[in-house]
Amino acid sequence: MGGGMKLVQHLLDAKGRDVISITADTSVLDAIKIMADKTVGSLLVMQGDELQGIVTERDYARKVIIKGRSSETTAVGEIMTADVCTTTSEKTVNDCMTIMT
């Protein structure tokens, strides 16, 4: 199979389907502790079953200390990306990369 035909579901088969999520009122400090503990670089921000956003190590590096915020008193909801692009397991990896670029 060519690399271009690899599907999202194949990535999930290899990487696992566990998703780690937090709520928007979680502190940034707790969020980066969870990322370190779970060895992931991003967390979904959920309210019940509803996806509210995503927060990443990059958000932490770009939007906390150098914007004058504290990781202890800033909530994830203040630095997350709320406009999240989603895909489905039947899409190809190339489709996803096109959307990301």
Add this chain to the structure above:
Amino acid sequence: MGGGMKLVQHLLDAKGRDVISITADTSVLDAIKIMADKTVGSLLVMQGDELQGIVTERDYARKVIIKGRSSETTAVGEIMTADVCTTTSEKTVNDCMTIMT
């Protein structure tokens, strides 16, 4: 051309060849300011022409506040990865992904 035959030099042609570097005595705070300013996620740590290491947003998220360090008083040399894998522009992207995994 299949995705598997894409060479590192093709990536460099697309992304550019500018490399942003700092010295090991730079503070972590200054390093993340430079990353934000240049919109990159990592910086090479150089002494003259010699590569000493690499520091990334992940190092910042994992090795500073949650390890009890301060970004103002911690030097990049304390959190960088010193054992850097390098490649050449004639290698394929697949070769590189195999090394990373």
